[in-house]
Amino acid sequence: MSLKLLTIFFFLNLLFQSQETSSQSTNFTYNGFAPLPADISLQGITTVTRNGLLLLTNFTVQKTGHAFLTKPIRFKDSPNGSAFSFSTTFVFAIHSQIPILSGHGIAFTIAPQPSLPDATASQYIGLFNISNNGNDTNHVFAVELDTIRSTEFNDTDDNHVGIDINSLKSEKAAHAGWWDERGEFKNLSLISRKPMQVWVDYDGLSHKIDVTMAPFNENKPRKVLVSAVKDLSTVLLQDMYVGFSSATGSVLSEHYILGWSLGVNTNAPSLSLSRLPKLPRFVPRTISDFFKIGMPLISLFLIFCVIFLVCFIVRRRKKFAEEHEEWEKEFGKNRFRFKDLYYATKGFKEKDLLGSGGFGSVYKGVMPGTKLEIAVKKVSHESKQGMKQFVAEIVSIGRMSHRNLVPLLGYCRRKGELLLVYDFMPNGSLDRYLYNKPEVTLNWKQRINVIVGVASGLFYLHEEWEQVVIHRDVKASNVLLDGELNGRLGDFGLARLYDHGSDPQTTHVVGTLGYLAPEHTRTGRATTATDVFAFGAFLLEVGCGRRPIEVQHETDETFVLVDWVFGLWNKGNILDAVDPNMGSEYDQKEVEMVLKLGLLCSHPDPRARPSMRQVLQYLRGDAKLPDISPLDLSGSGMMLGVQDGFSELGMSYSSSVFKGFTGGSSIADSLLSGGR
């Protein structure tokens, strides 16, 4: 009888169970969450990304996020019944801003309501709060993926999987990992940013709760990770809500669910892993920020840099622009770069201006590389006419090396500008020591040394160089003194630049008034004899310490040095003309000879002037100056005074100077204004 009863009961039970199984079986699957299913409600900071990832928490600290199915799931056939078997599987990923630290975790949740509004963030993972944690009236079942060790809940580490019933103190927990086919345990890092799959299975009969996990794309391991035996009948109500809970702590972390399925009284349908949405490429925050904010800023900065650089280069190009022409190639090694000259003279500063002459300004400079001291003469020159010939001449002059010539190192050409580079002469030009009561002056020995030097320099130009070079502008201010006070002729050839053109009528005579030979101004042709004439004026200048032509401002009278010296000589006291600054220590004969030679060189008739060879012989004492008297000079009929009908010899010289110019009044003007 008892057996019969037992059998009936057994069959009834069987029938009941099969009925229950067939009637109560439910399942669902989400292979991604796009578009957001209508029966899923999101709470807190949970969102669904455009490609269908369930983002439980974004990068916000101390916040909870929930996703619950809005439809209840029946877990028991009556409030007092026993809980059904169920199984669920899901794929998750955790991405932290800091690769080695994350927080707090994800929990698969079965709760009595489709929300947990009073649950708190951080270690409570959005499941409980401080007052209800551990209270059996919660009726919450959860499987936590905890990434922080909370000692108050007896957590063993910061990377564990736990079975939670009404409390965050897990029934059972294990270090995250999986058992592979060969039965080896492999650790998994929850915060590795890699997707991983979790399976939760509850057997309603044996009350066994199994949690298994594996890396994405691995089959469900046969050996479970953590297992507990607990009858969930008292925990689960008849109708429950399933979903996920997540919370962030102080570390910015993203908790993702990629796909999810659940079955009650049946196996959870398998996820089709290939259809799950793809995780964003996780780039460390610093780098992603760099690309998001930094890149535009950097590109903007770069654009500004490029614009600035271009402007800078263009300005620099313009600033250092030079003129090059085909024919200049052969003179390449005599050519200086403007940039170098610019830096050598520190930008042609007023401070380094040595002086300005008729042709341009002269600046002192130091070559950056060689530390060689240079003098750069800037000549403004608009026309290109004659430039080639001139440059060729300059280069040829550059090859000259004579101790009484200022070495010309090279040139540079820019638009409207020619730059000539000379050796720097530390003692400046001779005129500084002669006129207007100079602070320093030269004694006769030094003066005769300079005179002989200049004479031999000019002789070299006239006769010793491979071709005849006419200086065209011999004068005291073009004689420079080197370190040993030797006279050196400078500026040669420059006048030539302004002296092209073959028509004497239109020829623009260049030279300095008072040094210009009368026939030069008449014909416009410079010859060695015109140089000798200028040298004569120079001799008188050095001997007398006066300019060839001086304008007395008070009386408006013009003082002509040659006439004055000639007059004194005529009266028999030529030595009265000697520069009083020179002192009295000098060889009277020598001084007299020099003054007479000066007058001889100033002879209006070029044929009567000695050549530089003769001049040098007289100066060196190799030849004796012909014994000339004032009468010889005037009586020779070569004085212009005779031609011009002036009886007074003195006037003859000055008028000869005047006569040469076309348009006398303008000459007088230029003379009076002190110009050339």
Ligand SMILES: Nc1ncnc2c1ncn2[C@@H]1O[C@H](COP(=O)(O)OP(=O)(O)O)[C@@H](O)[C@H]1O
């Ligand atoms: N090579 C040089 N070394 C030193 N000073 C120089 C040099 N060349 C010219 N100078 C200075 O520059 C001034 C002007 O020179 P320059 O233009 O040749 O005058 P000018 O045309 O009147 O002869 C000179 O008086 C001289 O003091």
Ligand SMILES: *[C@@H]1O[C@H](CO)[C@@H](O)[C@H](O)[C@H]1NC(C)=O
């Ligand atoms: C899931 O439910 C559907 C009906 O909704 C059913 O056809 C299917 O067989 C179920 N799958 C499982 C694994 O029970």
Ligand SMILES: *[C@@H]1O[C@H](CO)[C@@H](O)[C@H](O)[C@H]1NC(C)=O
């Ligand atoms: C996180 O999500 C919430 C809710 O959608 C939103 O208000 C917040 O701006 C998000 N924060 C970040 C950092 O994305």
Ligand SMILES: *[C@@H]1O[C@H](CO)[C@@H](O)[C@H](O)[C@H]1NC(C)=O
């Ligand atoms: C369920 O159990 C409670 C006590 O555990 C009891 O009071 C109640 O009557 C039972 N309900 C049913 C329908 O069995």
Ligand SMILES: *[C@@H]1O[C@H](CO)[C@@H](O)[C@H](O)[C@H]1NC(C)=O
């Ligand atoms: C904890 O949650 C319960 C509801 O589950 C709520 O009644 C209680 O006020 C909450 N306590 C705190 C401190 O938030």
Ligand SMILES: *[C@@H]1O[C@H](CO)[C@@H](O)[C@H](O)[C@H]1NC(C)=O
């Ligand atoms: C559990 O919660 C219920 C209702 O919220 C409350 O009445 C009870 O006192 C709580 N028990 C404990 C141990 O806190």
Ligand SMILES: *[C@@H]1O[C@H](CO)[C@@H](O)[C@H](O)[C@H]1NC(C)=O
């Ligand atoms: C927590 O751990 C401590 C010691 O590790 C142990 O004594 C205590 O019983 C544990 N509590 C729970 C609820 O597991």
Ligand SMILES: *[C@@H]1O[C@H](CO)[C@@H](O)[C@H](O)[C@H]1NC(C)=O
């Ligand atoms: C897995 O992690 C635990 C705790 O970090 C460690 O003790 C163990 O050695 C690791 N095992 C392997 C196989 O890496």
